[in-house]
Amino acid sequence: MNTNNKKITRLLIANRGEIAVRIMQSAQKMGVHCIALYSDADQNALHVKQADEAWYIGASPAKDSYLVVDKVLQVAKDSGADAIHPGYGFLSENAGFAQAIQDAGIIWVGPPVNAIKAMGSKSESKALMEKARVPLVPGYHGDNQDEAFLSDEIKKIGFPVLIKASAGGGGKGMRVVENENQIPSAIKASKREGLNSFGDDKLLAEKYITRPRHVEIQVFMDQQGNGVYLFERDCSIQRRHQKVVEEAPAPQFSEQERQAMGEAAIQAAKAIQYEGAGTVEFLYDNGTFYFMEMNTRLQVEHPVTEMITGQDLVAWQLKVAQGETLPLTQSELSIHGHSMEVRIYAEDPNNDFLPTTGTLEHVQLPKLIAGKVRLDTGVQQGDEVSPYYDPMISKLIVWGEDREQCLSTLKQALQQYQIAGVTTNLSFLRKVVNVEAFRQGDVSTQFIEEFNDQLMNDHGIKHHHLIAAVCQHMLKRTSLRLGRASNDDHTNPWHKINAMRLNQAAKETLHFTTHDNTLFSVDVETLSNQTNIGHWQITINNEVFTVMGRLENDTIQYQFNDKWQSARIINYKHQIWVYDGQGESQFAYYQANFNQHTEQAGSLTAPMNGTIIQIDTNVGETVQAGDVLMIMEAMKMEHAIKAPVNGIIKEICFKLGDLVSESAMLIEMEEA
Known part of the structure; x- marks a missing residue:
């Protein structure tokens, strides 16, 4: 065992975005000088701004920058780094990279090369676990x-x-x-x-176990051979086999199961002479568990473990890499409270979760509370979500005294969190945490499929949400008319003053559109309207409501059905989001000159920015509806472009290897 006792003073972080920012936070608290890397796309990235120094690493594609071992090593030498932390993803589980770092005399903040190799192959790892008597599928x-x-x-x-x-x-x-x-x-x-x-x-x-849970154990080993497990995380809610919601400890999980799985994880780590942070992942099926794989790195979801144990796992990594013994023994570790994490992605849940790109034009963060509401992110308002890297924007992590309180805090934080400019999964996440089965802890890897109707279907705009939005609109417009507007954006449709009447009540019709561009109208008669409170008669689908409303900071309070209630409303570029304890609604203020693009039947456009990696058809070929014509790769995932109708291929607009922009015409077809 190669025990290192050298202090880390200059740490190169061989990663980007949220990952690099997270590592810096712990390292800088320990007085370590942090060195960042950046590509063309990341020149103004948050991790570059927060580093003590940052070095250019190459072109935007990861294969030309962050994944080039020789470039990373050269920066490490030129910058005088005495240690390299790979983060998670990219080169974090690359045995060749780890070996090259150690050969250069630089401290590798990660496990031994042989451990990476052993777990890097799923088949080899299964063979090793079989010998170590860890249960297998x-x-x-x-x-x-x-x-x-x-x-x-x-x-x-x-x-x-x-x-x-x-x-x-x-x-x-x-x-x-x-x-x-x-x-x-x-x-x-x-x-x-x-x-x-x-x-x-x-x-x-x-x-294939049809309804398993995905439960993983956080393990830590030092260079002296000591090992502990920092309990479990349930990561069952997934889409495309990638985690969406994680929590610790696992719901409906006994102390006996926790100990048995924890001991099996330590057994697995010791079988490969592990060092540092690792995660042993299991499939859990009604009391029985099977080894799935071991990730020889820190996991994206490690914050929930930090929240329930009170430990800084990145600090642990640095201490172990310096040759120190583990900060705590197994008996000194305990679980306090409950934590959940949701991953906010730039993706469209209504379009098969395809990644999206664009500018984060408006970001409204939840209220962050030390120890209770935490946000790990590598972007900020105004940043670009590019097609070159993983589409994760941030991780929202919350803590509560118990699971019920934790879930309540998460719901509140998700209501507060709003992003505009890029389509995200925020609305989808709000629906997930409101599913009754999730509240009860009845989860599995099939959760999204099982509750598809609740999660994916648009159940329409709630009447009381529409009334809340109308109340806010009327009050804010009055504020503008009286010279008390919060801004001078007179192009904002909420600020138009077109219903003023002399010596009579103001009557007007407001026009809105739904997600599917269905137009609907609401009639409003103003009975009284002051700066902070108003009184209206609102007609929706021939049903008349008499409503009072008042503004309180970023919420609207309105009297509806003989009771006062509150809603939070966000307006951005004609889009309206309304949230309250009963869920959310999203719609838009209608603009008469709104220009909707309609594709011709049979044309095929790129659903996102990406690279053409396979072409399965030729000009003149007759194809059937559903045939795969082309495969795009974007944000590390493959996406099949299929024929929408029976027809003949008229033109293929790109060739293999081309980078295409979202909405670019890929293939032209003539419908049969």
């Missing part, structure tokens, strides 16, 4: 990669079967096979994704 983890042989092994396991890239992670190279007909295409797709993402097309296959 039945399946094939061998070296024979002949497609016919793999097909036979898959059939032996019994459907459904999960095919995975052996070197994979984050849902890449994974396919669920339901029957024999799906085997050939699933093998080819998983091999291709494994090769593109990890440079390795080796596959393994396992029995």
